[in-house]
Amino acid sequence: MSAQTRIQELTDRLNYYNDQYYQHSRSVVDDFTFDKLLEELQQLEAQYPELRQPDSPTLRVGGTISKEFPTVYHRFPMLSLGNTYSEADLIEFDNRVRKGLNGEAYEYICEQKFDGVALSMTYENGVLVQGATRGDGVRGDDITNNIRTIRTLPLKVTGRFAAGVADESTPPATPAAEPTPAIPSLFEVRGEGFLPLAEFERINREREDIGEPLLANPRNAASGTFKQQDSGSVAKRRLDCYLYSFLSDEAVFKTHEESLVRMAEWGFNVSPTWEKCADINAVMAYIQKWDTQRFTLPLNTDGIVIKVNRYDQQRELGFTAKSPRWAIAYKFKAAGASTTLNSVSYQVGRTGAVTPVAHLSPVLLAGTVVKRASLHNANEIARLGVMLGDTVFVEKGGEIIPKVTGVDLSQRTDAVQPITYPTECPACGTPLVRKEGEAHFYCTNDKHCPPQRQARFEHFIQRRAMNIESLGEGKIELLIDKGLVESPADLYDLTNEKLLGLEKTYPAAPLIHDDGSETPGKARTVKFGQKTVDNILSAIERSKSQSFANVLFALGIRYVGNTTADRLVAYFGSLDALMAAPLDTLAGVPDVGPRIAESAYAWFQDAENRQYIDRLRAAGLQFVSEKKQVAQESDSLAGKTFLYTGTFANFSRESLEERIAANGGKLLSGVSKKLNYLIVGENAGPSKVQKAQQLNVPMISEDEFVAMLG
Ligand SMILES: NC(=O)c1ccc[n+]([C@@H]2O[C@H](COP(=O)([O-])OP(=O)(O)OC[C@H]3O[C@@H](n4cnc5c(N)ncnc54)[C@H](O)[C@@H]3O)[C@@H](O)[C@H]2O)c1
Numbered sequence: 001m002s003a004q005t006r007i008q009e010l011t012d013r014l015n016y017y018n019d020q021y022y023q024h025s026r027s028v029v030d031d032f033t034f035d036k037l038l039e040e041l042q043q044l045e046a047q048y049p050e051l052r053q054p055d056s057p058t059l060r061v062g063g064t065i066s067k068e069f070p071t072v073y074h075r076f077p078m079l080s081l082g083n084t085y086s087e088a089d090l091i092e093f094d095n096r097v098r099k100g101l102n103g104e105a106y107e108y109i110c111e112q113k114f115d116g117v118a119l120s121m122t123y124e125n126g127v128l129v130q131g132a133t134r135g136d137g138v139r140g141d142d143i144t145n146n147i148r149t150i151r152t153l154p155l156k157v158t159g160r161f162a163a164g165v166a167d168e169s170t171p172p173a174t175p176a177a178e179p180t181p182a183i184p185s186l187f188e189v190r191g192e193g194f195l196p197l198a199e200f201e202r203i204n205r206e207r208e209d210i211g212e213p214l215l216a217n218p219r220n221a222a223s224g225t226f227k228q229q230d231s232g233s234v235a236k237r238r239l240d241c242y243l244y245s246f247l248s249d250e251a252v253f254k255t256h257e258e259s260l261v262r263m264a265e266w267g268f269n270v271s272p273t274w275e276k277c278a279d280i281n282a283v284m285a286y287i288q289k290w291d292t293q294r295f296t297l298p299l300n301t302d303g304i305v306i307k308v309n310r311y312d313q314q315r316e317l318g319f320t321a322k323s324p325r326w327a328i329a330y331k332f333k334a335a336g337a338s339t340t341l342n343s344v345s346y347q348v349g350r351t352g353a354v355t356p357v358a359h360l361s362p363v364l365l366a367g368t369v370v371k372r373a374s375l376h377n378a379n380e381i382a383r384l385g386v387m388l389g390d391t392v393f394v395e396k397g398g399e400i401i402p403k404v405t406g407v408d409l410s411q412r413t414d415a416v417q418p419i420t421y422p423t424e425c426p427a428c429g430t431p432l433v434r435k436e437g438e439a440h441f442y443c444t445n446d447k448h449c450p451p452q453r454q455a456r457f458e459h460f461i462q463r464r465a466m467n468i469e470s471l472g473e474g475k476i477e478l479l480i481d482k483g484l485v486e487s488p489a490d491l492y493d494l495t496n497e498k499l500l501g502l503e504k505t506y507p508a509a510p511l512i513h514d515d516g517s518e519t520p521g522k523a524r525t526v527k528f529g530q531k532t533v534d535n536i537l538s539a540i541e542r543s544k545s546q547s548f549a550n551v552l553f554a555l556g557i558r559y560v561g562n563t564t565a566d567r568l569v570a571y572f573g574s575l576d577a578l579m580a581a582p583l584d585t586l587a588g589v590p591d592v593g594p595r596i597a598e599s600a601y602a603w604f605q606d607a608e609n610r611q612y613i614d615r616l617r618a619a620g621l622q623f624v625s626e627k628k629q630v631a632q633e634s635d636s637l638a639g640k641t642f643l644y645t646g647t648f649a650n651f652s653r654e655s656l657e658e659r660i661a662a663n664g665g666k667l668l669s670g671v672s673k674k675l676n677y678l679i680v681g682e683n684a685g686p687s688k689v690q691k692a693q694q695l696n697v698p699m700i701s702e703d704e705f706v707a708m709l710g
Pocket residue numbers: 017018021022026027028029030031032034035061062079080081083111112113114115116117118119134191192244305329
């Protein structure tokens with residue numbers, strides 16, 4: 001292949017990966033592959049400068065701005081970082097720094113390379129006024145509302161301000177050995193927005209519970225979340241942000257170190273993992289230390305960032321078009337090891353999805369012994385071409401369970417055996433099916449397949465559903481085992497006599513030690529004494545007063561999570577109205593699309609589900625919303641349709657919707673010709689406004705809406 005063709009091909013491919021990564025929060029290839037291709041392109045371009053394409057990804061920061069948010073220009077460009085996977089390159093970097101500084105002494109600050117989304121926040125007189133994405137480095141998306149949902153980010157900074165800014169809340173600074181510099185009236189802080197691992201797992205547990213596809217990884221999830229239009233749903237995912245840079249026209253600090261210390265003092269979330277390193281050897285030691293220790297952090301990191309400490313020296317070294325010359329990122333290769341695949345077992349999940357699990361000869365990986373790894377699904381097994389007895393590569397990413405990423409074919413012997421995927425559910429024997437477009441096989445026996453039945457109970461008793469959590473921790477299992485309950489409706493037939501004295505001993509799960517050896521764990525006995533029974537029965541009794549929205553969520557209809565349940569209840573007010581609704585009415589409910597509507601509609605058509613509801617009704621559960629019964633206030637909005645966008649001074653979303661309904665108006669789910677009024681609040685979504693303009697739908701303000709109420 002000619003250099004010209006290769007350069008063209010690499011340029012196109014990398015631009016495509018960048019677009020997917022930054023615009024659609026999707027990784028088509030892993031970072032290592034991406035970085036190696038970029039490096040190849042860089043080398044080719046250095047060799048044949050005349051062949052470099054004008055849109056080469058080596059020339060610019062990878063992202064762009066989007067149409068969904070207002071565009072803002074960065075006061076200081078937001079650049080990328082040069083990166084390397086090799087220590088030899090770091091030595092070279094150090095040599096370049098030494099040369100660039102003409103033998104002057106220098107120090108480094110080492111930080112974690114947090115794997116999230118670069119954010120820039122502007123503060124005026126101590127108040128957060130703008131938050132933006134990096135975009136193409138020059139311009140970014142204004143996502144201030146979404147950034148405001150980060151709880152650890154101060155909306156207002158308090159402290160001693162530079163002259164001209166009064167801040168009465170703080171006493172005058174006491175003179176100290178090294179006085180705290182005044183906070184400039186205008187400054188920017190930069191950092192990495194991320195989804196903490198615990199939060200990522202919580203969201204995925206919830207999604208699994210209602211059958212939503214899982215988020216692929218925390219970085220892409222964070223990036224997708226920051227780009228959502230509705231900051232209310234952004235707030236539900238508890239994003240966080242570590243700050244690592246301070247920028248101002250005023251020379252506030254002399255070193256990067258000072259800026260980190262002061263930012264933390266001023267209330268910014270600075271990760272305490274940074275260290276000052278006297279030379280490149282100290283940098284290497286820092287890298288070594290964090291190679292495995294990074295897995296103990298609350299977020300994913302993908303390397304170490306090394307920065308020259310003194311600002312004057314940073315200025316001396318300067319920038320390339322794309323990145324600073326005074327900093328470099330050392331990236332860790334995903335932690336990997338190779339071992340033997342001994343067998344494959346199949347787990348049935350809460351939604352009936354069957355997941356193959358690889359059982360491995362124990363191997364040490366990133367500081368822990370690994371015996372099991374995920375194989376994801378049948379497609380993945382075919383793609384890897386893996387067989388029993390093969391030597392496989394396993395990698396640990398951010399996820400708890402490592403994954404099999406490849407086969408070492410050079411180690412394959414004649415003894416390998418094909419992996420035969422089961423055709424029937426390993427838990428209940430039901431033939432497995434594969435839905436159009438899905439990678440997983442499913443067991444469709446959702447009501448009686450043991451793991452699915454168990455999941456159904458766990459869903460039903462959770463706090464945000466029926467709140468019968470005194471049945472947790474193995475007690476449900478016991479009731480099922482003893483044949484006392486088969487469906488959650490059976491819980492309401494339990495009595496003191498049936499429960500008292502029940503007992504079961506669960507065999508111990510073996511303990512796996514760091515060297516891979518196993519010892520038996522402790523067996524566990526669950527026994528129902530009078531106190532336990534009282535707790536259970538009273539929690540069941542109390543659950544009868546849980547709201548209709550909780551009950552609707554507890555039914556466990558696929559895709560109907562808490563938020564959707566709230567929406568449906570607000571719209572229909574009673575289960576009877578909901579069950580009688582035709583499919584397109586359901587699909588027209590705000591925030592309920594065709595996918596959720598179809599799932600709910602089908603669920604209510606099922607005869608067994610209808611019997612289940614009858615039994616719950618007979619037990620006395622709430623199937624009418626109390627809220628919905630608020631009296632009609634007027635018919636001043638009768639026959640008119642509304643939609644709103646943005647936030648309002650006098651209304652929450654719920655109260656606005658209530659007012660519309662209570663005065664005879666109807667809420668629509670999108671801008672269409674049927675819409676009479678779009679109520680436009682602060683920070684309105686530009687797409688709705690644009691569409692309304694195109695269709696000539698009148699737009700009214702909050703005040704105009706209030707006037708219409710009469
Ligand atoms: N897999 C894919 O398809 C794909 C596509 C595009 C990009 N990528 C990955 O993204 C990288 C390119 O992204 P990039 O241009 O943002 O470069 P980069 O992520 O390698 O480095 C720059 C970024 O690092 C972040 N960062 C984290 N911790 C930091 C700290 N302590 N100090 C300073 N910055 C810190 C900042 O967000 C900054 O913008 C590639 O090297 C590749 O690994 C992957």
